[in-house]
Amino acid sequence: MSLFAVRDVSLRFGGVQAIGNVSFDVEQGEVFAIIGPNGAGKTSLLNVITRVFDPTSGSVAFEDQEISSLPRHMVVRSGIARTFQNIELFEGGTVLDNLLLGRHRFGHGSFVSQCLWTPGVRAAEEQSRAHVEDVIELLDLMPHRNSPVAGLPYGVRKVVELARALATQPRLLLLDEPASGLNPEETRELAFWIDDIQKDLGITVIMVEHDMSLVSEAADRVLCMNMGQVLALGTPEEVQADPAVITAYLGA
C-alpha cells in the first residue's frame, strides 16, 4: 500500500475544469515532483490535498486515512506540512519565533496542565525546542536564528519557510514552487537540502516545480500535468523525453 494516494480527483471552478480525474500514488520516502505548463492545475491539486479546496469528486488518502473530508487544521495534525508559492511567514517575528509557531500543532496537554506548567508539559516543550534547534542547524539558519524575518533576503526567507514546515515533524512535505525566485546557486543548495530531508529525516516530499534543474536533481519520479489532466508519469529523464510533454511545453 502506498503512503499517499490520489484517486480520480476532479475540481471545477464554475466553468473551469482545473483538475480532471487525476490519480497517482506516492511511495514512502520518495521525492515526487509535479510539473506542467502554467494553468495545468498543479497548485489546485496541492490545495485539494491540503483541504484549501474541496474536490468536486474523488479522494485523497494518506497512510490509508481518507483526508479529503478532514477539517483543514487536521491535515497538519495528520503529519502533512506545506510551503507556499508566495512565502507566508510571521513577518514581525524572528526565525526562531516562526519555527516555534510551526510547533503550535503539538499544543502540549490540556489548558489546565499548560497553566500549571506540569512536568509533562515542560518535558514536551523542551523536546519541541530541541527539535526546532535541530532544524535550524540542519538548514544552516544559525546565523539568522534571532533575526526578524522581515529583514532577511528572499532566498533565506524561502529556507525559513521550509524550516517552519519541518518544525512540525511531518511525514509528508508539500513544497509549492520551492525554487521560484532563487538564483542557480540557491537552487542547487535547495536540492541538497531536499536530499537531506529525504535521506536523513526519511520524509516523503511532493513538490510542484517549474525549475527542471531542481526536478532532475532532486526528484525520483515526476508527474506532468496539462490542462488539469495527467500527461506523463515516470523518472525525470523519461518525462522530459516524452513527446506529449515536449508538445505541451512548446504549446504546439
Ligand SMILES: Nc1ncnc2c1ncn2[C@@H]1O[C@H](COP(=O)(O)OP(=O)(O)OP(=O)(O)O)[C@@H](O)[C@H]1O
Ligand atoms: N480560485 C480559483 N478560481 C477560479 N479559477 C481558478 C482558481 N484557482 C485556479 N483556477 C484556474 O484553474 C486552472 C488551474 O490553475 P492552477 O493555479 O492550479 O495551475 P498551475 O498549474 O498551478 O499554474 P501555475 O504554474 O501558473 O501556478 C487555471 O485555469 C486557473 O485559472
